Amino acid sequence: MELKNKIPFHFSIIFTIACIILVITFWISIVYGSADINTSTILNAVFNYDPEDVNHNIIIDVRIPRDIGALLVGVALAVSGAGIQSVTRNSLADPSLIGLNSGAALMLALTYAVSPVITFPLLILTGFIGAMLGGTMVLMIGRSRKDGFNPVRLILAGAAVSALLSAASQAIALYFRLNQSLIFWSSGGVSGTTWQQLYTGIPVVAIIVVIFILISGQLSILNLGESIAKGLGQNVKLIRAGTMLLSMLLAGISVAIVGQIAFVGLMVPHISRFLVGTDYKKVIPLTAVLGGCLVVSADTVARLMGEAPVSAIISFIGVPYFLYLIKKGGRTI
Amino acid sequence: MIDSKLKRKQIIVCSVLLVLLFLAVTWSITSGEYKMDLSAYLKTLIGQGEFKDNLILMEFRMPRMLITLLAGMALSMSGAIIQSITKNPLAESGILGINAGGGFAITVFIVIGQVNPNTFIYVLPLISAAGGILTALLIFLFSYNKGKGISPANMVLIGVGLSAALSGGSITMMRKFNEDQAEFIAAWMAGNIWGDEWSFVLAFLPWILIIIPFLFFKSSSLNIINTNDQTAKSLGMNLDKERLILLIISVILSSVAVAVVGSIGFIGLMGPHIAKSFVGPRHQLFMPIALLTGAFLLVIADTIGQTVLSIGTIPAGIVVAIIGAPYFLYLMYKTNSI
Numbered sequence: 001m002e003l004k005n006k007i008p009f010h011f012s013i014i015f016t017i018a019c020i021i022l023v024i025t026f027w028i029s030i031v032y033g034s035a036d037i038n039t040s041t042i043l044n045a046v047f048n049y050d051p052e053d054v055n056h057n058i059i060i061d062v063r064i065p066r067d068i069g070a071l072l073v074g075v076a077l078a079v080s081g082a083g084i085q086s087v088t089r090n091s092l093a094d095p096s097l098i099g100l101n102s103g104a105a106l107m108l109a110l111t112y113a114v115s116p117v118i119t120f121p122l123l124i125l126t127g128f129i130g131a132m133l134g135g136t137m138v139l140m141i142g143r144s145r146k147d148g149f150n151p152v153r154l155i156l157a158g159a160a161v162s163a164l165l166s167a168a169s170q171a172i173a174l175y176f177r178l179n180q181s182l183i184f185w186s187s188g189g190v191s192g193t194t195w196q197q198l199y200t201g202i203p204v205v206a207i208i209v210v211i212f213i214l215i216s217g218q219l220s221i222l223n224l225g226e227s228i229a230k231g232l233g234q235n236v237k238l239i240r241a242g243t244m245l246l247s248m249l250l251a252g253i254s255v256a257i258v259g260q261i262a263f264v265g266l267m268v269p270h271i272s273r274f275l276v277g278t279d280y281k282k283v284i285p286l287t288a289v290l291g292g293c294l295v296v297s298a299d300t301v302a303r304l305m306g307e308a309p310v311s312a313i314i315s316f317i318g319v320p321y322f323l324y325l326i327k328k329g330g331r332t333i
Numbered sequence: 334m335i336d337s338k339l340k341r342k343q344i345i346v347c348s349v350l351l352v353l354l355f356l357a358v359t360w361s362i363t364s365g366e367y368k369m370d371l372s373a374y375l376k377t378l379i380g381q382g383e384f385k386d387n388l389i390l391m392e393f394r395m396p397r398m399l400i401t402l403l404a405g406m407a408l409s410m411s412g413a414i415i416q417s418i419t420k421n422p423l424a425e426s427g428i429l430g431i432n433a434g435g436g437f438a439i440t441v442f443i444v445i446g447q448v449n450p451n452t453f454i455y456v457l458p459l460i461s462a463a464g465g466i467l468t469a470l471l472i473f474l475f476s477y478n479k480g481k482g483i484s485p486a487n488m489v490l491i492g493v494g495l496s497a498a499l500s501g502g503s504i505t506m507m508r509k510f511n512e513d514q515a516e517f518i519a520a521w522m523a524g525n526i527w528g529d530e531w532s533f534v535l536a537f538l539p540w541i542l543i544i545i546p547f548l549f550f551k552s553s554s555l556n557i558i559n560t561n562d563q564t565a566k567s568l569g570m571n572l573d574k575e576r577l578i579l580l581i582i583s584v585i586l587s588s589v590a591v592a593v594v595g596s597i598g599f600i601g602l603m604g605p606h607i608a609k610s611f612v613g614p615r616h617q618l619f620m621p622i623a624l625l626t627g628a629f630l631l632v633i634a635d636t637i638g639q640t641v642l643s644i645g646t647i648p649a650g651i652v653v654a655i656i657g658a659p660y661f662l663y664l665m666y667k668t669n670s671i
Contacts, residue, residue: 092490141662152486156423157665159493163427163598164658167651170523174647262497305505312501319498323475326490 011282014275018289022071025293029067029300030059061195068202069193070299070310071292073258074268076205076250078291079212081265082272082284083247086219087240088139088149091270092325095131095251096262098142098154099161102169103134104255109169113176120197120256124204127252135248137161197257204253208246209288216280219243223278261311263318264291270325343618346611350625357629358402361636362394397529401635401649402628403541404526404590405600409627410545411587412601413608413620417559418576418583419485422606422668423661426587427598429472429489430496431465435588436522436596437499438464440506443514454528455536458589465588468495469580477573521595524650526635528593540589544582545624551579552616559614597650599657600627606664630656 030042037055044050045059077095084093095101107130111118138161142154212219218239221229229236254261268291269283276282298313305313363369369377369386376382377390412425426432442448442460449456472495476487503522507515520527528537548555554575557565565572591597604627608619631649634656638647 097493137662141666152490153665155490155493156428157662159428159496160658160661160665163654164662167654167658170651171647171655174645174651175642308505309501312505315498315501319494319501322494323491326487326494327475 011276011286015282015286015289018286018293022289022293022296025297025300026067026071029070029296029303030063032300032304065193065195065198066299067296068198069257070296072198072201072205073254073261074264074291074293074295075209075288076254076291077261077264077295078268078287079209079284080247080250080254082269082280082287083212083219083243083250084265085269086223086280087243087247088154089223089225090149090151090154092151092155092266092322093149094263094266095247095254096162096260097158097266099134099138099158099165100131100248100251101134101255101260101262102162102165103132103137104128104130104252105260106130106165106169106172107133108256109172113172121200123256124200124253127256128249129252131248131252131255132245134161134165135244135251139244193257201253201257205250208250209284211246212243212284213281215239215242216284219280219284220278223280258310261295261314263314263322264294266325267318267321268294270321339612339615339618343612343622346622347625350622350629354402354625354629354632357632357636358398361401361632361639362390362398364636364640365394393529396531396534397526398632399534400528400537400593401526401631403534403537404594404597405604405628405631406545406624407541407586407590407627408597408600408631409604409623410548410601410620411583411590412627413605413616413623414548414555414579414583414586415601416605417555417616418580419488420559421485421489423602423665424485424489424492425598425601426465426584426591427596427601428496429469429492430494430499431468431492431584431587432591432596432598433496433499433503434464434468435461435591436464436518437503438467439521439592440503440518443510443518444506454530454532458536458540458592461592462585462588465584465591466581468499469584471495473577473580520648522650523648524595524597524653525646525648526594533593537589537593540586544586547582548579548586549617549620552620555579555616556614559616594631595648595650597631597653599653599661600631602664603627603630603657603660606660 045056104127142157272286608622612618634652635649638652
């Protein structure tokens with residue numbers, strides 16, 4: 001097997017540009033919104049917070065948490081997608097397409113049905129359990145005895161499991177009369193992000209991303225194929241299971257914050273691999289930054305369109321990309 | 334030649350299904366908020382009922398029941414054809430995004446169109462069919478490879494992708510709706526059988542009466558398409574053209590059905606499968622059974638949804654998904670060919 005270590009662009013340049021783009025999109029996202037607020041007010045709000053000033057309150061309590069939420073979700077979904085793609089060696093995998101998001105949403109619906117007041121860390125935990133439920137179902141059924149994770153099987157199983165779990169969530173919502181909050185979970189929006197969610201979310205996502213960067217060398221080896229990885233002395237099962245669990249945790253967190261958003265985890269790792277090659281030491285950090293860019297800018301667009309769902313905005317870019325990938329026939333990484 | 338044993342088996346299965354269907358219909362009609370007892374129901378059926386029972390049966394429950402039956406048949410039949418064309422036992426209008434295409438078209442229509450309540454019912458199937466056909470053509474276009482023809486595997490992948498985009502689009506547009514419109518689309522997407530007047534039956538029936546006999550007429554060519562491509566071509570068949578025509582017709586069938594009953598998946602998967610498990614893959618044999626099975630499943634699902642909650646109902650589409658998705662996964666787990 002040929003090593004695909006052709007690097008189109010130098011990593012440090014790409015990474016720096018990506019970070020600059022992220023800062024710019026983040027800034028634009030804070031500036032533009034329904035209330036007109038200029039740059040100096042924003043700086044004042046951050047460094048000189050005045051609790052009496054309405055604009056300061058908007059900045060600190062609404063916009064900044066919302067943008068950090070979008071950033072966090074983008075990072076989580078994109079890195080989760082990269083992890084899943086490397087484990088299944090399938091370029092069409094995405095947290096939403098393999099049932100993680102709908103599983104998490106179902107567990108959250110159940111949690112809300114049982115107790116409407118629940119702390120955020122517990123929500124993350126239930127989201128994680130749900131993602132595990134959905135993901136395990138899809139992976140078990142999608143793995144054919146013949147050729148491992150065949151993309152068609154995986155996507156079909158994902159579609160069916162998602163249909164089942166979403167129907168179950170809807171039935172629970174109808175039974176316990178919690179439709180309003182459920183619509184929120186399924187359509188995806190970062191508008192309600194609170195600092196409290198972020199205090200839990202940021203450290204968890206940060207730790208997982210760091211772990212991913214630490215094991216990225218192992219992921220690159222896994223990417224060479226199971227037999228080569230085993231030959232190089234890798235504990236393939238452990239790496240696979242660990243990566244999968246971390247990816248599920250990331251998906252669970254993002255569903256707990258915004259509801260279901262698809263295609264981020266599909267597109268971003270692709271773009272990263274296109275830019276810096278298949279070395280996961282480079283792919284993971286770049287994926288994290290670009291994922292943040294994507295969701296933050298999609299959220300800005302959604303806000304400018306009068307609070308359209310972010311998930312819909314992203315799927316407008318994501319689906320053509322998905323179709324392009326199928327057309328290209330890029331079945332495996 | 335069709336084996337006479339199979340032929341006899343077909344007739345037996347059909348008769349059993351007819352009895353089951355009648356029982357299901359009876360259960361469905363006699364339950365509900367106003368409990369009609371069995372003898373009153375039977376009396377009304379032969380025209381000897383009391384005025385009140387007659388009114389409830391003929392004005393409210395009968396039209397809805399007929400719509401449910403017809404939609405179940407249409408969805409099951411459409412699934413059977415799509416499976417034969419794509420040679421994929423797991424294809425069906427819901428999975429392929431054709432229902433979502435119809436829903437998207439209906440949403441666009443509500444956004445831009447002047448909705449006239451008198452003609453709405455008759456226009457809706459047309460709109461839904463247009464959306465469904467466009468989606469199907471997109472799927473066809475994207476899965477067409479020069480030299481290789483249609484790739485059935487890609488067809489399914491593209492359908493799943495388009496389905497996500499189209500539902501996303503519908504949800505985005507819903508933000509512009511007033512509460513009634515949004516509620517209508519939300520109920521539609523969940524597969525709530527909302528057509529319950531005779532005019533709906535009138536709008537729906539002609540399509541069924543034209544398309545289903547046509548598909549029976551086509552069953553020999555469907556048998557050939559379902560064999561391998563080489564055989565079909567050597568028998569002188571223009572494969573891609575025949576596929577396209579049959580695809581469009583089956584899409585019209587399912588789109589018209591979902592226009593009146595909302596987005597319901599999996600019937601088109603379960604109906605044909607159950608039918609084939611009795612009499613095998615020959616279209617002449619299994620299609621009548623698939624029709625009856627589809628109708629039976631939808632009636633049962635709808636009745637469960639109507640009766641399981643003490644207040645309110647669960648849309649039939651949700652019940653169907655809860656029954657149908659595990660069935661789908663079971664089939665996937667069993668088949669190793671995909």
